Amino acid sequence: MEEQNYIRQLRQIMQVRKRGEVPLAFVHTYGCQQNVADSEKIKGMLVQMGFSFTQTPEDADFILFNTCAVREHAEDRVFGNVGALKNIKRRHPSLIIALCGCMMEQEHVAQRIHDSYPFVSLLFGTHQICQFPKLLFTCVTDDRRVFVRGGEEQDRTIAEGLPTYRDGKVKAWLTIMYGCNNFCSYCIVPYVRGRERSRTPQAVLAEFQELVAAGYKDITLLGQNVNSYGKNNGCGVNFAQLLQMLDKTPGDYRIRFMTSHPKDCTHELLDTMANGKHIAHHLHLPFQSGNDRVLKEMNRHYNRSQYLELVSYAKKVMPDLSLTSDVIVGFPGETYEEFCDTLSLIQEVDFTSLFTFIYSPREGTRAAKMPDPVSAEEKSRWFRQLCDTQEQIAAQRCAAAVGTVQRVLVEGRNAKTGLLTGRTGGNIIVDFPGNEDLCGTFQQVRITHARNWILTGELLP
Ligand code: SF4
Structure with a gap:
């Protein structure tokens, strides 16, 4: 070559x-x-x-x-x-x-x-x-x-077999598709990463099996919109079916994936998560805004009630589901009343955590040309209000976990506390005393304290 x-x-x-x-x-x-x-x-x-x-x-x-x-x-x-x-x-x-x-x-x-x-x-x-x-x-x-730079038009092939130097020994990233076709009005990604290209299921499965054989325990499937997997390469395998294929690989590990677009998130996918053996009950499902007019301006192709219906179905089939999301505050033209719909949505859904951002204009996108009359100071106030609300929700969720037993994948030692640190299937951090040789193993931990979004516990024999 x-x-x-x-x-x-x-x-x-x-x-x-x-x-x-x-x-x-x-x-x-x-x-x-x-x-x-x-x-x-x-x-x-x-x-x-x-x-x-x-x-x-x-x-x-x-x-x-x-x-x-x-x-x-x-x-x-x-x-x-x-x-x-x-x-x-x-x-x-x-x-x-x-x-x-x-x-x-x-x-x-x-x-x-x-x-x-x-x-x-x-x-x-x-x-x-x-x-x-x-x-x-x-x-x-x-x-x-x-x-x-550029060149996507000439070359839509996916290079397979590139060597990979992975930063960790416990968690691994596995790209299943590249690019995005959605053109959300605020987002630069489709312009800089090009149109969707899915890897073949055979290539994904082979890399996945290698990772499991190499001892990786937490494997995250990556794509700008993983729910579109397979729509663009004629492989006849959709994302839920790909997950089912991977989940059959023998071993002790977790599968995660990100990012999911609500418009392509199906009941079939949620059922696959619920019935899977290794699929973490953690869903990162960005909603961006709780207001229908803003969602339309964002070109998101779903509305508030459709999003809430998905969440309600997901919680029904996975009562232990941990939901996380991305939110944009201060999209051009958003009013305070519209922002309040975002606040009410996060209260209604009860997210584990949120990735919150103040809108940032990106040259070349449609939203960058929209009138944006709200001041940066005002947007910062809304942003603070959103963060405060989510912090209260997260603290309540963490407090409710005290007394439960969680299966934790041990990732290493917390440099500040000296405790072992790991994550639950819901991606919540748990620290507990223990020996370093537990790194890379799953352990049962009883939660004894909750501090903001970090749980502390004790190892069960
Ligand atoms: S926000 Fe996500 S789905 Fe929308 S255009 Fe950007 S990468 Fe694609």
Whole structure:
């Protein structure tokens, strides 16, 4: 394979450059789990090129920022952090600085990097991850800047078999599909990650079985809208059916998935979760707003009552279900009364936790052109009100868990408390005293205390 050839040559080049010492890479990932999964693939290729990893940019021979475009704040941070690399490059001229990810798919961003950050040698978009060895090779051997982005129209294939360097030994991410067709009016993702492309069920199953065989215990299936799985590749397997296939794999593990779009979340999927052997009773189902007019403006294709019907069915078939969601506060044109519908929805549903965001305009989206008369201060007040309400709900839910026995997957040690820490199937953190050799195992823990959204307990024999 062509890429393997580039990898082999880069390995030799770096060995010569480093005079036999191991070259070091610093990889920093911004944004969502999809970006984390992409970085794991890039790190897998770097390992094949002979790199080890460092947490210190000053020590690195190669620095990569895998960026996120979802919010303006995250983009500002990237520009700030890239700017800070200038001095490192001055002290270490052979350092290669590279940028990739969703943010780099935007033309105005790539142009700004090109014009204002001349020490960035390599920039590539979300469609070029599998070409990374070739791009890096060109950058190193031609000694020139390489900027490549876009290209989805030419290439809708999914590269299989890329090496993966996973950050953990207990939890793993498994991408089942790429892109999004939904064009929610506030969201940049369809523009920067392209249209939906599903991996084949055979490829997903093979990787899943490898992960289980390697001892991973908590495997999260990833996609911008996993409920659309299979609609675009003619494989004849929908997401619920894919879950049923994976769930048959023998072993002691949990399956999670994200993100689900309510418009494609079916009773078949909820029944599959309820009847599955390994599928966590945790559903991340973003509702974004509790008001029908705002939902329509967001182009979400469901209304409040449809969302509540789904939740009610999900709770009926899974009484222990843990629901989490994403909410946007201050969408353009949203009034306080409309925001109050969001507040009442979170009270009605009783979420375990929420990912709450103040609306952030994204250039090129429909919502960015809508009139937005509410001030930032006012939106911040609404946001605080939302967070306070959810904190009370979460505290009540946690308090109600005291006295129950939970099955906890032990992930490691809490550096602050010295206790072991792990998660329930509902993704709630539980800390308890115990021996480190329990890491990576499931344990029965009786909950003795609740503190905000963290539970503390004692190990049962
Ligand atoms: S479903 Fe909507 S919010 Fe989610 S990635 Fe697609 S466009 Fe963005």
